[in-house]
Amino acid sequence: VPHFVERPELLEDLFARLADAGVRRVYVEHLNAKAYIRRRLDAVIARQPELVRAAYADARTREHRARLEEIVAELVERHGMELRLGAVIDHPENETRPRR
Numbered sequence: 738v739p740h741f742v743e744r745p746e747l748l749e750d751l752f753a754r755l756a757d758a759g760v761r762r763v764y765v766e767h768l769n770a771k772a773y774i775r776r777r778l779d780a781v782i783a784r785q786p787e788l789v790r791a792a793y794a795d796a797r798t799r800e801h802r803a804r805l806e807e808i809v810a811e812l813v814e815r816h817g818m819e820l821r822l823g824a825v826i827d828h829p830e831n832e833t834r835p836r837r
Contacts, residue, residue, distance in 0.1 A: 745808050756816040763818055765809050766826035768796050802827065 755763065770778065782793050795801045806825045813820045 752812040764821045
């Protein structure tokens with residue numbers, strides 16, 4: 738599981754490939770981790786290396802989500818795309834408090 742905020746080049750590569758394939762409009766959505774989804778994911782994530790567990794936990798923080806939205810906005814503009822619905826689809830009810 739890549740940590741896109743710390744490695745934005747991974748998203749850059751994805752958006753470049755989409756643009757090269759002729760994609761002009763994209764939907765982008767944060768992980769929708771409602772309780773019933775999280776119960777199933779947590780069992781799988783628990784068996785993953787620490788790096789994966791940390792990326793999953795960070796993806797649920799407001800700070801991570803805000804930075805990811807900034808990166809997506811930059812990439813959409815750079816590659817001449819349109820972000821469908823005008824924003825990254827968010828599920829703020831799934832956020833966690835920042836880790837200390």
